[in-house]
Amino acid sequence: xxxxxxxxxxxxxxxxxxxxxxxxxxxxxxxxxxxxxxxxxxxxxxxxxxxxxxxxxxxxxxxxxxxxxxxxxxxxxxxxxxxxxxxxxxxxxxxxxxxxxxxxxxx
Numbered sequence: 774x775x776x777x778x779x780x781x782x783x784x785x786x787x788x789x790x791x792x793x794x795x796x797x798x799x800x801x802x803x804x805x806x807x808x809x810x811x812x813x814x815x816x817x818x819x820x821x822x823x824x825x826x827x828x829x830x831x832x833x834x835x836x837x838x839x840x841x842x843x844x845x846x847x848x849x850x851x852x853x854x855x856x857x858x859x860x861x862x863x864x865x866x867x868x869x870x871x872x873x874x875x876x877x878x879x880x
Contacts, residue, residue, distance in 0.1 A: 777874040784868065785809070790833070792824035793872075800861065800872065803844040805831045809870050810844045811861040817842075818854035 779795050785804040792814050793800040801814035801824050812833075814823050821837040828834075832841050832850065840852025847860040862873040 779872040779874065781809075781870040781872060782868065788828055790824055790828050792822060795874075798874070801833070801844070802870070802872075803828055803831075803833065805844060808845075809863055809865060811863055811870075811872050812842070812844055812847055813858040815858070816840055816854075817849065817856035817858050818852065823858070 781793065781802055783791060785791065787804055787806060790801055790803040793802060799814035799822065801812050803810045816823055816835040816837065818840050819835065819837040821835055823833050823835055826834045826836040831843055831845050833844050834841050835852065838853045840854055841850045842848065842858050843850055847857040849855050849857050864871045
């Protein structure tokens with residue numbers, strides 16, 4: 774299966790996150806315990822940017838209604854929704870994080 778690749782070269786510290794927008798897709802890059810995780814940056818409930826919320830350990834908390842998501846799995850842990858957020862595969866090499874997007878995603 775072919776993938777579209779996005780290179781993210783910013784070095785984050787544990788507990789930091791960054792929002793990326795790529796061709797209308799809102800992504801959230803989080804660093805937890807030395808590893809990078811990439812998810813959708815929109816809450817599955819209120820369509821609010823999760824990057825405006827707080828990252829606590831591996832949980833991102835939505836600033837609108839407090840929904841809590843695990844950035845390592847996308848699972849919704851609490852809040853007004855049970856709908857998970859999408860996660861994306863990554864590759865890390867020589868200080869660059871590559872985010873793999875499936876080229877045939879329907880959005």
